[in-house]
Amino acid sequence: MATEGTEAPTRTRDAHVGVFAASARTLRAVRPLVGLLRPYRALFAGAVVADVLSRVLQVAAAAAGAYLIGRAASGATADELWPLVWIILALSVPAALLAGLHNLWTHQMSYRMLAERRLTTFRKIRSLAPVHTHRSRSGDVASSAMGDMETLELFTSHIVPPAVVAVLVPGAALVGLGLMHPLLPLVLLPVLLAVATVPGWLLAQANEDADRIRGGVGQLSADVVDALQGVREIAALGAEAEVLRRLDERQDQLARANARHGRRAGREQAATDGLLAIGVLLTVLVAGILVEQGRLEPALYPAAIVVAAASFGPVIAVSRLAQELANIAAAFERIGRLLDQQPDITEPAMPARTPAATGAVRFENVTFTYPGAPSPALRGVSFEIPPGERVALVGHSGAGKSTCAALLQRHVDPDDGRITIDGVDLRDLPSAEVRNLLAVVPQDTHLFRRSVNDNVRLAHPDAADGDVQRVLVAAHAHDFVHALLDGGDTRLGELGTGLSGGQRQRIAIARALLADRPLALQDEAVSNLDTETERAINEALATTAEGRTTLLIAHRPSTIRTADHVVVLEHGEVTAIGTYDELLAEPGGPLSRLLDHPTS
Secondary structure: OOOHHHHHHHHHHHHHHHHHHHHHHHHHHHHHHHHHOHHHHHHHHHHHHHHHHHHHHHHHHHHHHHHHHHHHHOOOOHHHHHHHHHHHHHHHHHHHHHHHHHHHHHHHHHHHHHHHHHHHHHHHHHHHOOHHHHHOOHHHHHHHHHHHHHHHHHHHHHOHHHHHHHHHHHHHHHHHHHHHOOHHHHHHHHHHHHHHHHHHHOHHHHHHHHHHHHHHHHHHHHHHHHHHHOHHHHHHHOOHHHHHHHHHHHHHHHHHHHHHHHHHHHHHHHHHHHHHHHHHHHHHHHHHHHHHOOOOOOOHHHHHHHHHHHHHHHHHHHHHHHOOHHHHHHHHHHHHHHHHOOOOOOOOOOOOOOOOOOOOEEEEEEEEOOOOOOOOOEEEEEEEEOOOOEEEEEOOOOOOHHHHHHHHOOOOOOOEEEEEEOOEEHHHOOHHHHHOOEEEEOOOOOOOOOEHHHHHHHHOOOOOHHHHHHHHHHOOOHHHHHOOOOHHHOEOOHHHOOOOHHHHHHHHHHHHHHHOOOEEEEEOOOOOOOHHHHHHHHHHHHHHHOOOEEEEEOOOHHHHOOOOEEEEEEOOEEEEEEOHHHHHOOOOOHHHHHHHOOOO
């Protein structure tokens, strides 16, 4: 059994190890942050120089004011004091101007850096989409892209430049005190150093608090987004109490993490304020003794106290902001984890020439397994879509239809086999060029909180009004759009609130028509629609497919029979290929089984 005497050194050693580990982690996170400022070093240098000069002039003005009071108390005449008044003014005016320049340059530097980092983050999210974003919670990703990014501004604006000032200004103050008497800086220096070390006392706990807070913010944000997006389903199921209970749990966890962070910060602030009081008190006592002994001019006594107190200002400011350093490091680590993730596809080093896409689309012995899945989603899938024809891809849920769609759009690449357009392997083409060949009508249409016309123009931002109206007519959407309050300028609610499922699908078809691409992908575009709406949308889809090589993912017979050929998938394998009539004529065949049991 360990004795009490051995336990104490062990606890101390563990505490030291924890501090060193926490310090190393924070330094690892902070080092790249400093690197972010490199492109803006001119603004950074100007901001630091302006801040240092401003603080030094402020301290000098305050010291001159204190000296003026000391001279006045010593019986100096007005004529003797007026030069000091002019000196104070001469110091204060440029100090104010330099402080303004410091704020301007610091925030120009920070917000330019943040804008660039946001663009980098959004580009990364785009490169990971949609497979990675389906595996992540959108609210958590948004929290990293926005909330964590905003936290970095604390570092670039309120920690790094002031940290430089916190070294130079107290140094200048110590020099000033030394000119008054050599003993004064020797008394003050140990206390200043002690104040600077305060944030490191509880650094391990600060890192732990920061991880809990940043993680809690991301989880709560994701839960709130889920609740907002599913508000209709929540209301319909009467699940408000359960959803609110979960949100309360997340909020309580975050509140506890914030409270723990606040208690630690409060202890650090109390220690900082205590050390400040000790430093000023020591200066008061030592300077008083020096005055009493005749070793310090009495008029310099108040100036010494002012300079000593002012020397703590930059150090305390940085010390208090450094309490957030762990939080900033945690935010940067979260952003870094997002930026370090690799896309599910690899862009070609030497891209092939983009095909004209007037010929065949071929799946050649394609096999694909999702990461972590126990078995392949597709096994040796082969079929062809001849030029200008419509091929229906059918099968039960989980048969691999959506995987084929994802592969054709190059959201993922095959593990084995290949997919070609006009004989060109999709892996030899940049993913953006592959997607620019496809006009996609998805099963679930996402509409943005913009006007109807702007939602259609997403496919072609520079399209003329006449072109937008043309595709709305072709998509059988013009009549209901015209009937809206402001017609095509009507601003839609979030996720297309205010439009029916069929109306949203017709907007998606209008987008695909406006994109005017040589290949078409229609993914369950008429699922869950009434018969009349299905008929109208099928007519619009026929317009979309006209003259285009089209892959049609469907499960309704009325849609399947419009295809030139049908490919039946079962458990990730092709079990039949032929025309609708040929396959249906086979009793007990794959298509007959599918249509007899469409949901099995």
